[in-house]
Amino acid sequence: MHTQRLVDTVKALVAGDRGLLAMDESTPTCDRRFAKLGIPQTPDMRRAYRDMIVTTPRLGDCISGAILYDETIRQETKAGVPFAQALEKANIIPGVKVDAGAKPLAGHPDEQVTEGLDGLRDRLAEYAGMGARFAKWRAVITIGAEIPSRGCIEANAHALARYAALCQEAGIVPIVEPEVLMDGEHTLERCRAVTEETLHTVFDELHTQGVLLEGMLLKPNMVLPGLAAADQSNADDIASATIGCFLRTVPAAVPGIAFLSGGQSSELASIRLNAMNLAFKGRMPWALAFSFARAIQQPALEIWRGQAVNVVAAQKALFHRADCNRAARRGEYDAAADAPAAAPH
Numbered sequence: 061m062h063t064q065r066l067v068d069t070v071k072a073l074v075a076g077d078r079g080l081l082a083m084d085e086s087t088p089t090c091d092r093r094f095a096k097l098g099i100p101q102t103p104d105m106r107r108a109y110r111d112m113i114v115t116t117p118r119l120g121d122c123i124s125g126a127i128l129y130d131e132t133i134r135q136e137t138k139a140g141v142p143f144a145q146a147l148e149k150a151n152i153i154p155g156v157k158v159d160a161g162a163k164p165l166a167g168h169p170d171e172q173v174t175e176g177l178d179g180l181r182d183r184l185a186e187y188a189g190m191g192a193r194f195a196k197w198r199a200v201i202t203i204g205a206e207i208p209s210r211g212c213i214e215a216n217a218h219a220l221a222r223y224a225a226l227c228q229e230a231g232i233v234p235i236v237e238p239e240v241l242m243d244g245e246h247t248l249e250r251c252r253a254v255t256e257e258t259l260h261t262v263f264d265e266l267h268t269q270g271v272l273l274e275g276m277l278l279k280p281n282m283v284l285p286g287l288a289a290a291d292q293s294n295a296d297d298i299a300s301a302t303i304g305c306f307l308r309t310v311p312a313a314v315p316g317i318a319f320l321s322g323g324q325s326s327e328l329a330s331i332r333l334n335a336m337n338l339a340f341k342g343r344m345p346w347a348l349a350f351s352f353a354r355a356i357q358q359p360a361l362e363i364w365r366g367q368a369v370n371v372v373a374a375q376k377a378l379f380h381r382a383d384c385n386r387a388a389r390r391g392e393y394d395a396a397a398d399a400p401a402a403a404p405h
């Protein structure tokens with residue numbers, strides 16, 4: 061195993077106060093977001109959008125690693141530089157999403173399992189050749205009246221562990237992402253219980269498959285009430301539920317935890333990350349960072365709208381969100397100064 065290389069990459073990803081940027085939307089997801097804003101859904105527009113992101117001045121001050129999609133890692137920036145190399149030049153480690161998406165799980169209505177293990181060894185070798193130093197695989201867990209089932213949690217945990225072992229064999233750091241979705245009316249406590257069972261099962265499988273904990277990152281959901289829940293909880297309760305859950309399930313050998321944003325507003329994602337780093341400073345064995353897509357990109361996408369004249373303003377918005385989350389890693393995010401109208405918590 062490439063132990064030293066894996067450990068060095070993980071350390072670089074979570075060092076200091078930087079975090080990760082997920083820019084690995086699959087083509088259908090990216091197109092859906094473009095369509096909402098009237099942006100043409102073509103390979104060249106997707107390339108132009110990712111070009112806008114990667115060429116944002118000083119992005120590397122806040123972002124340590126960026127996750128690309130298969131299409132993007134094969135494309136070049138407008139200046140003719142392959143995206144992975146453009147990221148390296150900006151002091152950002154290139155990564156790539158390697159799963160093939162969540163599909164219906166047979167025998168388990170309303171539940172999904174993530175596919176993509178077949179042929180993964182060969183694809184990882186190809187991605188490594190293109191410059192990827194870390195990878196991502198997202199599993200999806202849905203909360204409902206009778207779900208998640210053990211069958212769903214175990215199938216996804218097993219796939220995550222097989223993926224992680226294959227990545228480490230290739231010298232690529234696996235980001236292990238079991239996402240418990242926010243959709244639903246469930247309480248904070250129910251999300252905590254489901255997240256706890258999921259993480260417990262995931263780390264059991266990682267152990268069974270011989271995954272080096274020091275050479276991986278965890279990308280979990282925050283423990284949150286359902287989007288349609290009557291009680292939305294405050295940032296301190298969310299911080300206690302989330303970190304309390306991780307302290308019981310995530311081994312201290314894991315160097316870092318980098319949250320997904322999951323559909324929270326940009327401001328709330330920063331407020332909650334900040335609350336956790338503030339309240340639990342010095343009491344967590346892992347770095348507590350971010351690996352947001354929507355919570356960093358959305359304001360910039362809404363400004364960009366596919367127009368070259370909007371690139372500079374969009375890049376400013378992108379940098380701002382990245383910088384806010386960098387402050388949240390230190391517990392120094394000032395929500396009131398950032399967006400007074402959007403900071404009820």
Ligand code: 13P
Nearest residue numbers: 082320321322352353354
């Ligand atoms: P969001 O931050 O938009 O949830 O995306 C993170 C991610 O990479 C999902 O796989």
